Amino acid sequence: MARRLRIAGILVIVGLLVEALCLVWSKPIAFVVLVCIGGALIGLGVFFFLYSLVSGPHESTEPARTALDK
């Protein structure tokens, strides 16, 4: 899970940096770069994060209950 989290984080960070650059870049192409590159990277990062949540091993902090506990 940590590996997927790292990948998600790196994608999000790069996407956010692209967005920050686009916001200070006053050329019309900045909007397209923001949406196509920044948006895609952030979207992929978010997707990887959600994927890491649903596909990672389920680790419970509570002790496992057995039939004897009942």
Next chain:
Amino acid sequence: MPTFAIVILVLFSAVLAGVVVVRPVITASRAGKILAFGVFFFLPLFSLVAGMENEMQRSESTAFCLSCHVMEPYGKSLHIDDPGYLAGAHYQNHRVPAEEACYTCHTDYAMFGTIQAKFGGLRHLYIYYLGKPPQPEDIKLYKPFNNRECLHCHLGARSFEQGATHNADPATLPAIKANTLSCISSGCHDTVHNVGRWGDKVKFWDGGS
């Protein structure tokens, strides 16, 4: 939200994401999981939406339109010191917001007009960067200028409704409102930007932004 505030938010989100990337172990606790959700889901999406909204707003500014070289003469035409020039007269007298002068006249005041205007802008970008942009004087509208865009402001105005020329013939005003008699291409208000046809005698107003 101002641009600098969004930039700060974006950089703050990136720094927080960097902390989680460097130390993923902090996500083991409940608080860490909440932090990870905020940093990898909520903040990036919020920053993206805020950034896109900001760019959409900026794309309506006069400065944005005039940042392409081919548009420079059109920006200059806004400063022509002659009330007969429609674009200049509107800009200089604030009949349109000076900071959104291009967008105010050239957007489409119909349902989904803003979206159409944005797609038109993307087409401009495609031609500008990947196609062959025409010379400024050869630029034409994609479709004839619709009176609806003029009437968005002028409809109901006394100067329009009771103007002597508009009422000289009883058929004129209904024809204008029905868009069968064009405001700008029927010989009445046809001096708009006139790029490439200014001549030597045209003077420029040095006010405005």
